Amino acid sequence: MNGNGATGVSVDSSLDLTLSENVQIGTGNIVIRRSSDDTIVDTSNACLAAGIVPLIERKAGAASDYHTEFVAQGFAPGQFRVISFDINFLDAPDVLNPDYRLGALGGGTITQAVIDNLKSKGVDFLD
Numbered sequence: 001m002n003g004n005g006a007t008g009v010s011v012d013s014s015l016d017l018t019l020s021e022n023v024q025i026g027t028g029n030i031v032i033r034r035s036s037d038d039t040i041v042d043t044s045n046a047c048l049a050a051g052i053v054p055l056i057e058r059k060a061g062a063a064s065d066y067h068t069e070f071v072a073q074g075f076a077p078g079q080f081r082v083i084s085f086d087i088n089f090l091d092a093p094d095v096l097n098p099d100y101r102l103g104a105l106g107g108g109t110i111t112q113a114v115i116d117n118l119k120s121k122g123v124d125f126l127d
Helices: 063-073 087-096 112-120
Strands: 029-033 040-045 055-057 081-084 101-104 123-126
Touching: 063 087, 081 087, 087 101, 087 112, 112 123
Parallel strands: 055 081, 081 101, 101 123
Antiparallel strands: 029 040
16 A cells, blocks of 8 residues: 555555544545645545435454454444344344344245344344
């Protein structure tokens, strides 16, 4: 990764941004400017289209780590959905904040027993 002020960086390089402030969902743009002459190089919409709810898929890690990050970023539980293939994981976010909207991912046969088990874990929807 190249640091601030790096020169000779390929235009095909990935750009990773670390912002000094939380980005509020639904507001504004992120503007990238060339430092040498303040020319706008790119603009990225920092908001979501009306009615779109971000899905955060749990790949690894503890629910408490996700919860800590959600709180640190100022995300309200109704602003996103947490989804996971790991059904056992879905118990933990519900305990940390019962207002989280949770989704169970997977395949196979869906029986009433499976649905009842997922509901007991706080799961709001299946996919």
